[in-house]
Amino acid sequence: MSEAATTEAAAQGELGTVVIGGGLAAAHCIHELREGGYAKPITLISSENEVPYERPPLSKEFLQGSKPALELEPFPGSWYTDADIAMRLGTTAESIDTAAKTVSLSDSSTLGYENLVIATGCRSRLGGRNANMTGWDLPGVYTLRSLEDSKAIKEQLVSGKHLVIIGAGWIGMEVGASARAAGLEVTVLTPDQVPLAVAMGSEFGSHVAQLHVANGVQCHFGTGVTGIAADPGKGLVVQTPTGDIPADLVLLAIGAVPNNELAVAAGLEVGSGVVVDQRLRSSDKSILAIGDIAEAYNTTLGRNMRVEHWDNAIRQGKLAAATILGRDQSYDWLPYFFTDQFDLGMEYVGDRQAEDDVVVRGDMASGEFIIFWLRQGVITAAMNVNIWDVNDHLRSMISKNIPVATLQDTGNDLMAL
Ligand SMILES: Cc1cc2nc3c(=O)[nH]c(=O)nc-3n(C[C@H](O)[C@H](O)[C@H](O)COP(=O)(O)OP(=O)(O)OC[C@H]3O[C@@H](n4cnc5c(N)ncnc54)[C@H](O)[C@@H]3O)c2cc1C
Incomplete structure (x- = not known):
């Protein structure tokens, strides 16, 4: 026009x-x-x-x-x-x-x-399970939603500084990896036992935790935060039930609200x-x-x-x-997302629910594997980790009923399943 x-x-x-x-x-x-x-x-x-x-x-x-x-x-x-x-x-x-x-x-x-x-x-959540947390509005405490936020954090990514991340969801773990690459000390705190627990379950969460520990991230899982306080002349301290953690900067990454x-x-x-x-x-x-x-x-x-x-x-x-425009189309696709952290890249497609069975294809320790989620034998979701050009095929496998042993056997051509 x-x-x-x-x-x-x-x-x-x-x-x-x-x-x-x-x-x-x-x-x-x-x-x-x-x-x-x-x-x-x-x-x-x-x-x-x-x-x-x-x-x-x-x-x-x-x-x-x-x-x-x-x-x-x-x-x-x-x-x-x-x-x-x-x-x-x-x-x-x-x-x-x-x-x-x-x-x-x-x-x-x-x-x-x-x-x-x-x-x-959405905007960044400030309360959530930490609703009573004090000090989230202190200078040096950041949230990440906009380009402006990212620029402000980037200025503080100076080698040797200590970043404490409150929350172990996607954004928290990704920023942790980026900050380690910039040479910062990084500590991640979450009340959950593994990162990404709600989104992905414990199998993949444990894998991500190991990856971060192997790359020098201090992971304090099962640890809530009661508050953040200024430590005059020194920076900030993040207060937890098990003691204070000093920080040069803090990222509040506890989710988003619409x-x-x-x-x-x-x-x-x-x-x-x-x-x-x-x-x-x-x-x-x-x-x-x-x-x-x-x-x-x-x-x-x-x-x-x-x-x-x-x-x-x-x-x-x-x-x-x-x-x-008056076209006859509707919302019919399955959720898809991706992440990149250290040397891990993954894509997920489907509709995993917490109670679904988990089937791993490949060796998680090798860093290259596929996870399938199944409900009563039917594939509900799948995720390729460091294996590429297969996600469209994984999408086509959703709703199929394929025996677990067949899925697990890497001798079977994935693209033929
Ligand atoms: C740091 C970060 C990393 C991410 N990484 C991934 C990833 O790896 N993989 C993935 O799949 N997804 C990722 N996401 C999620 C993805 O970016 C979002 O799902 C996507 O941006 C949503 O787009 P949106 O247009 O709905 O909303 P947004 O991109 O949030 O845009 C909303 C806009 O509306 C404006 N606005 C709000 N209220 C008003 C108002 N009253 N008047 C005028 N303007 C208003 C806001 O300022 C903003 O510009 C990430 C998100 C963030 C923040």
Whole structure:
């Protein structure tokens, strides 16, 4: 669609699509809209000052200095200009009037919409199981969600400093690996017995723990934190029931919470996130929600789910565009995610539940293996660790009923299973 045509539409006061949020889901939604021939005005409202960028490298390559900020952008800044997207960067959406179909912004302006897409993502959790923890707001205590956060942490990644990470989820463990690569002393604290316990279970969690210990990370598992205090002239101390741990900097990595306040105040149905159907439409049919914020109905799994992963943000951004364009598509794919820590790279696909049986193919000690999760003999999820170009095939194996011995036998060609 030509720029002249969309500008003319806006000049005639034609209502179009307003997207709240400047993350990956938002970027892919508006990109797909224009690629699909959407000619009406599109406005992107983002609290951040940057054009949308990818967050996964913020705890990995960007933090380690091997990927510059410009390479994080899925579409260059010039694309938004060329595609005639009205960019309202550094601007926060403060309220939605569903009756008037308007959004009020922090610069006191109001925008009308025909379709509104909420893509407000998540923010770092500050409480959680550490709800009574004091000192999380002291200088030197960081959270990691944005490019700005990653830049601030990167400045402190000076060899010899001591970083204490509270939380042993994906972001905590990834930053731990990046900080060790920069020569810092790293301590990780979690009340769980292994890292990633909730997400991946104890088998893979133990493997990740061994990897970090082997790379010099001090792991204090089964250890909660009661508070963080300033130690004048010395830095910080992290207080635990078993004693104080001195730190030059602290990363609070205890999870994320969805930015769903706008949706709640607007009267939309909100559960673990904004509740949307398989086409990502909320309880108000002119409002869609996508990415980390969306609790969407997955037609393959037959239930609602909210997924905080990169692949989902991209796919749901495109699906919301398809819905607005009137295409008959739905949320039918399985969750996928990846991580990189030290020399471990992995990809996961599927819908593992805590009670599923675990089947390992290969020798975990070698660092190259595949884990399958099975429920009553049926594969529910799979993960390839340091074995590449197999994840699409693993995806095709989900729902199959393959004997455990066949899965485990590395003499069987995986691609033939
Ligand atoms: C450090 C880090 C590492 C990660 N690593 C991985 C990984 O290895 N693998 C993986 O699969 N996933 C990873 N993820 C998760 C992945 O990045 C997210 O799932 C994805 O970014 C979600 O995209 P989103 O567009 O839904 O939300 P976000 O990317 O969070 O974007 C939300 C945007 O909305 C803006 N916003 C919020 N409220 C308002 C408002 N009221 N008005 C205007 N703007 C607003 C925010 O400022 C932000 O720009 C990582 C995330 C982080 C933070």
